[in-house]
Amino acid sequence: MKINEIQDEIVNEFAMFDDWSDKYEYIIDIGKKLPPLPAEYKTEENKIKGCQSQVWLHSQLTNDGKVFFEGDSDAIIVRGLAGLLIRILSGQKPEEVAKADLYFIDKVGMSGHLAQTRSNGLASMVKQMKLDSLAYQAKLGQKI
Amino acid sequence: MELVTAYNVTDIRKDFPILNQTVHGKPLVYFDNAATTQKPLPVIQALTEYYQGYNANIHRGIHTLAEKATAEYEGTREAARQFINAAQREEIIFTRGTTEGINLVAASFGRAFIKAGDEIIISTMEHHSNIVPWQMLCEETGAKLSVIPITDEGDIILEEYEKLLSEKTKMVALVYVSNSLGTINPVKQVIDLAHGYGARVLVDGAQATAHLDIDVQALDCDFYVFSSHKMYGPTGVGVLYGKKALLEAMPPYQGGGEMIKDVSFERTTYNELPYKFEAGTPNIADTVAFKAALQYVNNIGKAAIGEYEQELLAYGTEALSGIPGLRIIGQAREKISVISFRVEGIHHQDIGIILDTQGIAVRTGHHCTQPLMQRFGIPGTSRASFAMYNTKEEIDRLVQGLHKVRKMFA
Structure with a gap:
């Protein structure tokens, strides 16, 4: 699936919920189900700075030129947000990730709710995913 | 009954x-009042009245608005003096807040009185703003920073503090009330013990001043710092209280307008207290409105x-x-x-x-x-x-x- 198709899917899922309590229940559920990041990837290097909770992000480029993400946090809501981002961006081509317009954040109403504080780490995670993808693009010899 | x-x-x-x-x-x-309190109507009104009625730069203007603004600004100084029972108005220095007050003392008092081998004591429960300025001073001068340990309940251990004190101790900087734990520290005891060794004491009153009765003369602290915005006043204003003789002996913190007497390219003489430490146009509006906050607390x-x-x-x-x-x-x-x-x-x-x-x-x-x-x-x-x-x-x-x-x- 393409990035925007997955985003639209998520926007539709969130549209089913009336209030933020329910939306958070959903995010928490995703957070609980996100597989934990193997300890070897929970390094200082993979840690995302500027978050109130500890957030780790690990990425790798596969032979067929796709970037895969794994993430973790000691806070469940941030894990849930990481889960959403991974669902959208993991397995895509680096150039698609780098130029992705993540409109789902606005559309599900998250921008007004929690994305404005850097403490939740959402913006930091997006930035890191894009930076990693840019690095992979360079590695693949693609024009950035 | x-x-x-x-x-x-x-x-x-x-x-x-x-x-x-x-x-x-x-x-x-x-319930985030320790970060900042909300403002009552009289404070909000005082801000509006200032900008609508008498906004002017203070102290040197000879026109009516400047005189009114100066009188109100100095009125807050007097109100703050009374609020913490300082002996003289010259002992009340306006700052941007607690953090700036501590930095001012660390920089100015430090420059004049701290040298290599001296010791500065703080506690485990200090806010970063009462740690970092002293660390910077220690790095600059070669002085040593010591830390008073605390119990599991969150009380400082006075016996351990006494062990840290010596003739080398030049400054004890202690938070009156912990922002993280709520602990009210026995500052009077800490001050008396420090004075026994000739050390000076700075009390960080950021969290205390809205809740406790403050009497800097009874405490006998050498410096007391607090912020307006944590006690129902506007942001961007704070007070540094210092004993007059100490403030007189300390060099200026920042140079500029307001803090000078005469300037020539050869030599500049500094203004008297409190203006020596108030370089540049201050935060007049918020300082004026701070008085309304002090009065509001006093009224209740x-x-x-x-x-x-x-x-x-x-x-x-x-x-x-x-x-x-x-x-x-x-x-x-x-x-x-x-x-x-x-x-x-x-x-x-x-x-x-x-x-x-x-x-x-x-x-x-x-x-x-x-x-x-x-x-x-x-x-x-x-x-x-x-x-x-x-x-x-x-x-x-x-x-x-x-x-x-x-x-x-x-």
Whole structure:
């Protein structure tokens, strides 16, 4: 699936919920189900700075030129947000990730709710995913 | 017999228009008062009146608006002097806030009186703003920083403090009330002990001044710093109190207008106190409005406020203790109305986000006291801090909110 198709899917899922309590229940559920990041990837290097909770992000480029993400946090809501981002961006081509317009954040109403504080780490995670993808693009010899 | 009390929280709340709103569809419960308090109408009105009626630069103007602005600005200095019972108005220096006050002392007093081999003592529960300026001074001068340990309950250990004191001690910088734990420190004892060794004492009064009766002469502290915005006044204004003889002996902190007497390219002479330490055009509007905050607190009365907040603290402590898995961090002998807590298995950030959906504002994180968090072996806490306008019903809302949090993360 393409990035925007997955985003639209998520926007539709969130549209089913009336209030933020329910939306958070959903995010928490995703957070609980996100597989934990193997300890070897929970390094200082993979840690995302500027978050109130500890957030780790690990990425790798596969032979067929796709970037895969794994993430973790000691806070469940941030894990849930990481889960959403991974669902959208993991397995895509680096150039698609780098130029992705993540409109789902606005559309599900998250921008007004929690994305404005850097403490939740959402913006930091997006930035890191894009930076990693840019690095992979360079590695693949693609024009950035 | 029913006690008749003059303290009417319903009336007080009417003076704080910001409280009357809903957040995510729920009535706002504002429990982040240790970060900043809300402002009563007289403060908001004083700001508006200043800009609508007499905005002018102060001290050198000879026109009517400048004189009025100067009189009001200096009126706040007098009100602040009375509020902490300083002996003279020259001892009241306006700053941007507590942080700037500490930096001013560390830089100016430090430059004049601290040298290699000297020692500076702070405590484990200091805010970063009462750690970093002293570390910077130590790096510059080669002085040594020592730290008073605390108990598991969150009290400083006086015997350990006494062991740290020596003839080498030049400065003791201590927080009066801990922003993370609520602990009220025995500052008078700390000051007397320090003076026995000829050391000076700076008291960080950021969290104390809105809650406790402050008398800098009775405390006999050498410096006392606090912020307007944590005691119902505007942001961007603070006070540094210093004993006059000390302030006189200290070099200026920043150079510029206002702080000079005469300037030539060969030589500049400095203005007298307090202006020597007030370089540049100050924050006139907020300083003027700060007086309204001081008067507001005086009108209700520190004693009445203190008594009411203790009632909230006792009620809140008992109510929160009943929540399974909740552990209160900071159970000192004497506390102000701050409750820091952790809930087993739930990250403080998750707690804060879900409470916010209930319209409840608490602070989560390390509260700018990372060494203190390390002392307790925790990354952070959730903190509810109560002010004069909070109610027991609001604490009930917090309890309900936390039950919901527990359910969601179970």
